[in-house]
Amino acid sequence: MRLESDQASAVDSREPGTDPCAKVTGVGSRGVGEGTDGMGDLVVVNGQVWTGNPANPRASAVAISGNRIRHVGTEAEARGEVSRDATVIDAGGRTVLPGLIDAHNHFLSTAEALASVNARYPTVASREDLIRVVGDWAEMTPPGRWIRAFGLDWAKFPDGRPPTQRDLDEATMGHPVVVYHVSGHHALVNSYAMRERGIAEDARDPAGGAFLRDAAGQLTGLCLDSATDLILPVALDIGCHGPNFHTILPGEDSVALLDAASRAYLQAGLTTVCDPQVTRRELAVYREAHRCGVLRLRTVMMPLSNHLEEYAAIGLAGPFGDDRLRIGALKLYADGTLIGGTAWFAEPYGEHGEFTGSTYWRPEQLRDLVVRAHRDGWQVGIHTQGDRAMGMTLDAIEAALRAAPRLDTRHRIEHCGYPTPAQVRRIADLGIIPVNQPNFLVDSGDDFLARLGERAHRLQPMREELDAGVRPVLSSDAFVSSFRPLATIAAAMLRRTRGGVPIGEEQKLTLDEALRAHTIDAAHSIRMEDRIGSLEPGKLADVTIVDGNLEAATPEEIDAMPVWLTMLDGETLWRLEEMAT
Numbered sequence: 001m002r003l004e005s006d007q008a009s010a011v012d013s014r015e016p017g018t019d020p021c022a023k024v025t026g027v028g029s030r031g032v033g034e035g036t037d038g039m040g041d042l043v044v045v046n047g048q049v050w051t052g053n054p055a056n057p058r059a060s061a062v063a064i065s066g067n068r069i070r071h072v073g074t075e076a077e078a079r080g081e082v083s084r085d086a087t088v089i090d091a092g093g094r095t096v097l098p099g100l101i102d103a104h105n106h107f108l109s110t111a112e113a114l115a116s117v118n119a120r121y122p123t124v125a126s127r128e129d130l131i132r133v134v135g136d137w138a139e140m141t142p143p144g145r146w147i148r149a150f151g152l153d154w155a156k157f158p159d160g161r162p163p164t165q166r167d168l169d170e171a172t173m174g175h176p177v178v179v180y181h182v183s184g185h186h187a188l189v190n191s192y193a194m195r196e197r198g199i200a201e202d203a204r205d206p207a208g209g210a211f212l213r214d215a216a217g218q219l220t221g222l223c224l225d226s227a228t229d230l231i232l233p234v235a236l237d238i239g240c241h242g243p244n245f246h247t248i249l250p251g252e253d254s255v256a257l258l259d260a261a262s263r264a265y266l267q268a269g270l271t272t273v274c275d276p277q278v279t280r281r282e283l284a285v286y287r288e289a290h291r292c293g294v295l296r297l298r299t300v301m302m303p304l305s306n307h308l309e310e311y312a313a314i315g316l317a318g319p320f321g322d323d324r325l326r327i328g329a330l331k332l333y334a335d336g337t338l339i340g341g342t343a344w345f346a347e348p349y350g351e352h353g354e355f356t357g358s359t360y361w362r363p364e365q366l367r368d369l370v371v372r373a374h375r376d377g378w379q380v381g382i383h384t385q386g387d388r389a390m391g392m393t394l395d396a397i398e399a400a401l402r403a404a405p406r407l408d409t410r411h412r413i414e415h416c417g418y419p420t421p422a423q424v425r426r427i428a429d430l431g432i433i434p435v436n437q438p439n440f441l442v443d444s445g446d447d448f449l450a451r452l453g454e455r456a457h458r459l460q461p462m463r464e465e466l467d468a469g470v471r472p473v474l475s476s477d478a479f480v481s482s483f484r485p486l487a488t489i490a491a492a493m494l495r496r497t498r499g500g501v502p503i504g505e506e507q508k509l510t511l512d513e514a515l516r517a518h519t520i521d522a523a524h525s526i527r528m529e530d531r532i533g534s535l536e537p538g539k540l541a542d543v544t545i546v547d548g549n550l551e552a553a554t555p556e557e558i559d560a561m562p563v564w565l566t567m568l569d570g571e572t573l574w575r576l577e578e579m580a581t
């Protein structure tokens with residue numbers, strides 16, 4: 001192990017004899033809300049029901065028995081299917097959806113980010129803003145305790161230049177501070193943190209990363225790629241399998257953080273998430289949350305490829321687990337990040353062609369890993385952004401399918417930023433699922449247009465994919481972007497940057513297509529479409545009711561629309577009116 005800690009997570013650092021469940025209130029077998037009946041009969045009436053089931057696309061009522069959907073149809077039919085004393089929820093003409101599924105959401109990391117300084121644009125739009133928000137946090141934080149901030153995006157600052165450790169020193173000299181770049185790949189630290197971690201002026205750059213220096217050769221506090229691993233103690237060494245944000249922080253209670261984030265997710269209408277980068281650190285926290293009864297959302301874990309050999313040694317491959325917590329696909333990385341400028345394109349990009357991109361593997365290394373994982377029975381999800389990396393990823397999947405032919409593999413490409421038209425056809429031929437994040441087109445679209453020019457309009461070409469018979473999936477990539485599914489749906493329908501500039505308008509999705517991509521097709525990508533993703537008899541009773549009529553709303557209105565009720569397993573876990581009173 002590269003760094004000294006041998007604790008898998010904050011969970012393992014608990015004192016003997018203390019029960020971490022004692023600090024959180026479990027949902028048990030019943031719901032959190034008074035008057036919800038998780039085990040009895042329930043009927044939702046007077047709704048604009050979008051079912052996600054092509055055989056019965058629209059309805060006005062849903063009948064539920066226990067944790068299963070019993071009937072989807074008219075109010076009279078639904079009432080006839082349940083007992084006379086069934087709980088009735090009058091949806092008041094609101095849109096009723098299958099519980100929304102986020103197929104790429106770093107759940108635990110988002111939970112940590114929610115409990116940290118928000119350094120996102122537009123909250124932090126300048127150096128001065130950054131100093132202010134970190135300074136405010138420092139006043140509430142015991143001296144010497146780490147302060148973390150997420151979402152820094154200096155490309156949006158007036159001068160477009162990264163801040164330095166001296167700026168952070170203005171905010172506090174009494175705490176170590178680390179501010180993560182919005183891409184999650186880079187971090188800025190103050191001089192306290194540098195000292196704390198033993199990084200001095202004579203520090204050497206680690207392989208795969210760098211400490212940025214100024215014109216005079218002095219450290220600026222900015223740590224690029226693998227240099228960020230040296231800033232905070234990480235829970236484990238993941239080699240070069242991906243960016244290492246698996247840090248540990250003594251004193252933080254990860255289960256409580258996850259509990260708080262669960263409530264925020266339910267409020268946003270999510271009922272299932274898939275964490276696309278799980279090491280033994282996350283696995284331990286999710287298991288503990290499940291044990292304590294506070295894993296309020298269905299959670300699918302994608303083990304990172306660093307653990308491939310260990311899973312192989314014990315003969316385990318996904319899917320494995322239960323309807324609340326399960327192991328899904330294996331996660332691998334091909335290239336770097338679009339936002340951070342390390343995505344691998346055939347033609348260099350950037351205003352001066354300065355971004356050539358980089359990969360985690362040579363093509364034959366990625367191929368060998370993918371063939372191995374596929375042979376072991378894994379579905380794989382490969383982080384791939386640029387067209388050059390896309391070629392490498394498609395070659396690897398094709399080699400795997402040739403080496404061990406198997407039906408219905410559903411291999412995924414995470415982000416799938418820039419497949420060429422020919423690559424879209426290969427994606428269709430190989431039965432691959434692109435897992436997209438249109439929020440990036442809003443958050444970073446203006447940067448993409450500046451850096452990629454015309455190519456930016458073909459980022460995440462979902463219309464082309466649909467036309468080719470592919471079923472693209474919508475997801476958030478939270479903590480990198482907002483976890484609100486209605487924001488993601490609106491982004492896919494609008495294709496417009498934060499600056500208001502159209503970005504690939506011909507790739508826009510309709511509301512119907514966007515809903516499919518966030519429900520039934522998302523369920524398909526995590527191999528759970530037999531249990532969730534649509535409202536039809538026999539499926540688990542996961543329901544999201546938005547506070548309005550989606551079909552009568554503009555994308556801007558959809559983006560702003562609250563969620564009125566979220567139900568999981570027939571239990572109401574979020575209700576706007578109850579919570580507001």
Ligand SMILES: [Zn+2]
Nearest residue numbers: 104106276477
């Ligand atoms: Zn991600």
